[in-house]
Amino acid sequence: xxxxxxxxxxxxxxxxxxxxxxxxxxxxxxxxxxxxxxxxxxxxxxxxxxxxxxxxxxxxxxxxxxxxxxxxxxxxxxxxxxxxxxxxxxxxxxxxxxxxxxxxxxxxxxxxxxxxxxxxxxxxxxxxxxxxxxxxxxxxxxxxxxxxxxxxxxxxxxxxxxxxxxxxxxxxxxxxxxxxxxxxx
Amino acid sequence: xxxxxxxxxxxxxxxxxxxxxxxxxxxxxxxxxxxxxxxxxxxxxxxxxxxxxxxxxxxxxxxxxxxxxxxxxxxxxxxxxxxxxxxxxxxxxxxxxxxxxxxxxxxxxxxxxxxxxxxxxxxxxxxxxxxxxxxxxxxxxxxxxxxxxxxxxxxxxxxxxxxxx
Numbered sequence: 314x315x316x317x318x319x320x321x322x323x324x325x326x327x328x329x330x331x332x333x334x335x336x337x338x339x340x341x342x343x344x345x346x347x348x349x350x351x352x353x354x355x356x357x358x359x360x361x362x363x364x365x366x367x368x369x370x371x372x373x374x375x376x377x378x379x380x381x382x383x384x385x386x387x388x389x390x391x392x393x394x395x396x397x398x399x400x401x402x403x404x405x406x407x408x409x410x411x412x413x414x415x416x417x418x419x420x421x422x423x424x425x426x427x428x429x430x431x432x433x434x435x436x437x438x439x440x441x442x443x444x445x446x447x448x449x450x451x452x453x454x455x456x457x458x459x460x461x462x463x464x465x466x467x468x469x470x471x472x473x474x475x476x477x478x479x480x481x482x483x484x485x486x487x488x489x490x491x492x493x494x495x496x497x498x
Numbered sequence: 499x500x501x502x503x504x505x506x507x508x509x510x511x512x513x514x515x516x517x518x519x520x521x522x523x524x525x526x527x528x529x530x531x532x533x534x535x536x537x538x539x540x541x542x543x544x545x546x547x548x549x550x551x552x553x554x555x556x557x558x559x560x561x562x563x564x565x566x567x568x569x570x571x572x573x574x575x576x577x578x579x580x581x582x583x584x585x586x587x588x589x590x591x592x593x594x595x596x597x598x599x600x601x602x603x604x605x606x607x608x609x610x611x612x613x614x615x616x617x618x619x620x621x622x623x624x625x626x627x628x629x630x631x632x633x634x635x636x637x638x639x640x641x642x643x644x645x646x647x648x649x650x651x652x653x654x655x656x657x658x659x660x661x662x663x
């Protein structure tokens with residue numbers, strides 16, 4: 314269903330299901346974007362919770378001319394920045410050991426070992442992205458995970474589109490050696 | 499490749515280029531291998547994104563949308579709950595007060611009956627009992643026992659007054 318119709322159903326009729334559908338459409342993308350900003354599961358969940366509750370509160374004031382998705386991502390970005398400020402936590406990727414554990418069965422079963430190797434590869438990719446400067450990683454994540462066009466990314470971050478494109482270009486350039494380095498380790 | 503061309507390639511890759519710019523980029527890609535390589539590298543980012551989407555930490559099974567809507571319902575509608583609770587409390591208080599007042603009145607009535615009884619001497623114990631019983635609802639069985647007891651007492655009194663045979 315169309316975003317504006319869902320918004321109208323929620324704001325005019327108080328239809329909770331419409332709000333669940335509306336927010337649910339973007340939950341995965343928003344979660345992955347915020348993950349790239351925070352690299353911490355609990356912080357990520359806190360940010361999403363806050364984002365959704367603030368979005369529901371502000372929804373009656375939402376204007377149709379804005380894109381709902383970029384509006385929601387702007388709230389999510391602000392929330393993530395607030396969490397970074399509040400907790401003064403260094404943005405570090407979760408260690409693979411913490412995520413995977415040390416299951417003795419994985420060492421014995423070839424299929425399980427393949428799964429583990431694939432996960433380790435993904436962890437390496439994630440670590441490579443985590444090493445990008447915040448501003449570049451943010452643009453990259455909004456484009457890749459958020460699937461937002463550059464024009465809307467400029468609205469979310471509130472910077473000129475030229476700056477967005479320059480950051481994206483620098484992120485792409487910097488990421489190449491980082492990926493090679495992480496995957497060869 | 500200059501930065502203007504890189505920007506144009508980014509917009510083309512993102513699907514944000516207008517028809518004129520898209521035509522220019524298509525022409526450029528045919529004659530410039532560096533531009534084509536740049537575009538291929540950008541496509542690789544999409545592959546990277548798709549791979550990362552499978553990372554467990556990038557996904558959560560929780561429905562934050564549902565949680566947020568439910569939490570909003572709870573915080574948005576506390577007044578009816580409070581009003582309902584207040585109404586229930588008021589009803590309990592009203593019933594309690596009425597009951598207490600009723601008991602108080604009965605006690606007063608009982609005292610008044612006792613005082614009247616004491617001022618109307620001599621009175622029989624049966625009358626006193628009857629009046630006392632009349633101030634509050636009684637079990638019919640108890641009332642019958644009481645009446646029988648009174649009759650027995652009267653009979654005993656009358657028997658005592660009979661001359662010895």
